[in-house]
Amino acid sequence: MQDHGRDKKDSKIYIVGNKPVKELLLDSPQRVDFVAFRKGRRDKAMEEIFDLCRTAQVPFKSVSAKELDYMYRGNHQGVAARCAALEYTPLERLLEQAPDAPLPLIVALDQVQDTGNVGVLARTVHALGGAGLIVCQHHGAYLGAGAVRSSAGALNKLPVAKVGNMANAMKDCVNYDFTLYCARMTSDSDNVYSAELRTPAVLILGNEEKGIRPGVAKFANHSLHIPFLREFDSLNVAQAGAIIVSEFARRLG
Known part of the structure; x- marks a missing residue:
């Protein structure tokens, strides 16, 4: 599964999919601007991602399926994390x-x-x-x-x-x-x-x-x-x- 992409306007990096987003929040939460998930989605994998966001103080928000498709054209599994274009220092x-x-x-x-x-x-x-x-x-x-x-x-x-x-x-x-x-x-x-x-x-x-x-x-x-x-x-x-x-x-x- 492809797990990342770039927005054409500002080369914003998106990590998509349940497992890649979860791993990113575990390993480098400071890189994440926010996590967007498809409106109405509630399941065990999503709840785990919510918990990681709360722990790391990463904002998360629900968006329409259309908005999510605009962020990333491909199989995003209903979740996408937007990352900054640089590595942050603790x-x-x-x-x-x-x-x-x-x-x-x-x-x-x-x-x-x-x-x-x-x-x-x-x-x-x-x-x-x-x-x-x-x-x-x-x-x-x-x-x-x-x-x-x-x-x-x-x-x-x-x-x-x-x-x-x-x-x-x-x-x-x-x-x-x-x-x-x-x-x-x-x-x-x-x-x-x-x-x-x-x-x-x-x-x-x-x-x-x-x-x-x-x-x-x-x-x-x-x-x-x-x-x-x-x-x-x-x-x-x-x-x-x-x-x-x-x-x-x-x-x-």
């Missing part, structure tokens, strides 16, 4: 290896949703020696072939950890003795060019419209802002992230 491994990077800085993206922004940030972090990225499993940009292209391949070279709960991930970073910085303008935020910058560190960047969620920001030790010399609304997240990452690199150099 958060613990990223935190253990980060202090040895040329620039011991991890960039955490709190629900950053624009694929192009993620790609540009990956290029910047990789080029300047950064340790890696942390991205959200839910409500973040889909890191398919489009994101890999916009990163000029950097996403395939840079460690990327995908987490189900960004707040818990930031708590883990604190426990590993990382200094956490939020990129945001607040009443007590520091000018990035005069602030004391320590490494190993995590730079948290927020959603394009809503910014960093309070539950994530509360773990940060400091907030950083970029001073503007002209009246201007804001920079987008990729521009702001690139400026702050480059300042960390300049200090370390």
Whole structure:
């Protein structure tokens, strides 16, 4: 039985069939974006897949037979798992290896949703020696072939950890003795060019419209802002992230 295919639009990888999907959830659940199953399907094999999804916090949803056929043309047995176009790194491994990077800085993206922004940030972090990225499993940009292209391949070279709960991930970073910085303008935020910058560190960047969620920001030790010399609304997240990452690199150099 053929067990995988690619969506033509963005080279999204689909693993299909009861056994292949079950094995994927057992071996590499961090690679799975979601599992789609045919509406109305309820059987022992499907219940086992549901249980694995719940354990690994992988979203699953029912779709029409037509939608499933659109995802994968072939014998899918009523179930398909969509996978990212890159391998993810476990958060613990990223935190253990980060202090040895040329620039011991991890960039955490709190629900950053624009694929192009993620790609540009990956290029910047990789080029300047950064340790890696942390991205959200839910409500973040889909890191398919489009994101890999916009990163000029950097996403395939840079460690990327995908987490189900960004707040818990930031708590883990604190426990590993990382200094956490939020990129945001607040009443007590520091000018990035005069602030004391320590490494190993995590730079948290927020959603394009809503910014960093309070539950994530509360773990940060400091907030950083970029001073503007002209009246201007804001920079987008990729521009702001690139400026702050480059300042960390300049200090370390």
